[in-house]
Amino acid sequence: MIFDSDYLKRGAWVCFSVLVFAMILGLSVVPFFWSVYLFIFILKLSWFLYLIYFCERFTFYLWSVLASVQGFLIIPASSMAYSIAADVWGAVSAGASIAGLLPAALVLLVFYLIAHTEPTFHPFEYSGNKVKVVPKVSKDSSARYFVALSAGASTLAASVFIKFFGVSAAGVIGAIVLTICALVILYHMRHTVRALRTLSIKQNTTSVAYTFMEIEEIRQARSRWWISRFFKWVGFRRKSPSA
DSSP: OOOOHHHHHHHHHHHHHHHHHHHHHHHHHHGGGGGHHHHHHHHHHHHHHHHHHHHOOOHHHHHHHHHHHHHHHHHHHHHHHHHHHHHHHHHTHHHHHHHHHHHHHHHHHHHHHHHHHHSSSSOEEEETTTTEEEOOOHHHHHHHHHHHHHHHHHHHHHHHHHHHHHHHHHHHHHHHHHHHHHHHHHHHHHHHHHHHHHHHHHHHTTTHHHHHEEEEHHHHHHHHHHHHHHHHHHHHHHHHHHO
């Protein structure tokens, strides 16, 4: 997998778009949390602008992509679970809050178990402090299509269930399906999760900042993008002494 400038830019914007789509679905289920969603939207936008135009840390970029993929599924799942529980116990009840946190808690638990399991395959290739992903050739293409199809199909299926059967009848099915898809995707990315944890620990202990194998090409491309030039101009203006 080559992290050139186009891949990095496209990948970050795709992750941001699917997260926004997931937030819209979640907001349609639990509309009174709109202020929280607005705050998350601003936070995510700033985060992805950093990923596209400034980030040179390999581990930070891949952790962000992984978090985006999982968030795309967990946000609607938690929203559905919370909405169902709120109808039974009330919107401000402890039961509703616990139910809303269950999908995220389950995914985090599985993530912890996967991350702390001994790796059987290391998908990274190194050249000094530069890293690139070298997935298993036989599974690379199918895994990418499986992740994309699972995420899209599960989210659309959940929205169809809600539309035709209502939140009460379809919410349980939707939350379960989305959570299972998040777990399956996490399993398919298990090698990357383990390798990223190992690399992050090594990076923290040795103080070596690992970056992309194609970092020179990425820097040259960023210097041509108008948003990068705008941020640099703003930074220069702030550092310049006032007349």
